[in-house]
Amino acid sequence: MDTSDIQKLTDWLIDGARSAASSTHMFGETCERIVAAGLPLWRVGLFIRTLHPEIYGRNFIWKPGAEVEMGTVDFQILNSPDFQNSPLIAVFQQGIEVRARVDDPASSRFPIVAELRAEGVTDYIALPLLFIDGSIHASSWTTKQPGGFTDAQLAALRRIVTPLTRISEIVTLTRTASSLLDTYVGNRAGERILGGQIRRGHTETMNAAIWLSDLRGFTSLSDRLPAETVVDILNLYFDCQVAAIRKHGGEVLKYMGDGLLAVFPIDEYVGDDQKVCSHVLEAAHESRVSVAEMQYSIGDVVERFRFGLALHVGPILFGNIGGGSRLDFTCIGPAVNLAARLEKIASRLHRTVVASEGFASICRGGWSDLGEFPIAGFSKAERVYGLIEETSAD
Structure with missing residues (x-):
């Protein structure tokens, strides 16, 4: 893994990821740069809660060679078994890391591990994104690398998550302001x-x-x-x-x-x-x-x-x-x-x-x-x- 490329990536994020035209491009380019630095990612997700009367949050999903998929989830997800049994529930509620190595018997408590194993994934880690306002958001990182993530690779991900959190917060605040204005005064007035x-x-x-x-x-x-x-x-x-x-x-x-x-x-x-x-x-x-x-x-x-x-x-x-x-x-x-x-x-x-x-x-x-x-x-x-x-x- 090339640590100098990781440093360039964090510098790029700190500077506002100016070459990315949108939040989805920023997330996609971040993942691609991590892979180019030698960290073999498979599937990466960002899960950002939002202030909206109908939408609980937005998710961004990246996989190698594919466009970033962006979706929304409503408040019903809070009561769904998939969410309640997901590693992300601990991230959102406690703001802690949750790791699920596929070869670790203790990870079987998460139903998603069986799905990951079927895909050939060897390791999964969910990292919190802690916004300045105290709200907790989440990211998930997977790899197919034999043996899972190394300690150095996990340290690199933690290092990247800090500036990724800040730029995600800025994007989220802008989106929230736009969403609230649309909700309370209408689209044209909000613009x-x-x-x-x-x-x-x-x-x-x-x-x-x-x-x-x-x-x-x-x-x-x-x-x-x-x-x-x-x-x-x-x-x-x-x-x-x-x-x-x-x-x-x-x-x-x-x-x-x-x-x-x-x-x-x-x-x-x-x-x-x-x-x-x-x-x-x-x-x-x-x-x-x-x-x-x-x-x-x-x-x-x-x-x-x-x-x-x-x-x-x-x-x-x-x-x-x-x-x-x-x-x-x-x-x-x-x-x-x-x-x-x-x-x-x-x-x-x-x-x-x-x-x-x-x-x-x-x-x-x-x-x-x-x-x-x-x-x-x-x-x-x-x-x-x-x-x-x-x-x-x-």
Whole structure:
């Protein structure tokens, strides 16, 4: 094993692995450099826990001559027998090394050893990655070398793991920030914030289809049900819309109690307003079906739900608004205000989906003219359209 190559590798990692274009390339190049230094690796894994509402962690798997595979695992893995009986459980829980030499009878307590033996692996070691914040992550290293890893090779791996941990932490923090921003403010807003658009007043104008909805009867629902139940219902209700909105190119900007504000950006240079509005209408149809099918059992009573949705299209101001150091990345403008007024009209007319004349004129067909209505705060009445197949509900 060439110790000078190991030193060059650690120096490269400490310097930020600048020649690697991504985290997967960095991990792949690290493993390849270790092999080039004379340490015969077979299968190597990185397991990084993450701060995400649905994803427990990400794994990166390297094998000689193959691209690095990246995957995610959800929180169910914590209760799976494979994980509970894995050497990694001790790494995550105690932050200790775990070695399993295939020829050591004591290693048979790990079911994975039988799989490794079938592959021709002779040695396995799991090493903790200790982040500065105290969180514990893990790496696993295997070899087919007769007799397993030597003491010198294990020392080299431990030496490499230290800078590998630091650069993995930096990548993870960046990914976590991006993930949290996507979760709480949306993809486009998250990209802008990470890109430096963080000062109050940083805004831009864009044309967009606007989606504004709320849950019918929410006030009485909140009054007669426990708060925990109401939260559970709201989460199910929002699930009925968010999947369709994202599927068709929209972005949820804000939840306001039972209200949901989403936008579908329109590229004015491409002129794709008709295509975008058609996608919005498809999302509206899918959401309407999902909400209609939604049920919630409370004792012997099965609750059913209805919602109202207003669709409009127009220019919005999109960016940072707020006071002092507490900002919100949202959209404002007369078009948003009009959508909010239209949603109230939908409620008065007992309609599920209504649209402004601007939206209906772009996305033609399937609309019935519901008449003109005065709009609070606007100088002239607005003609409102409803889905032609939908009659007013009592």
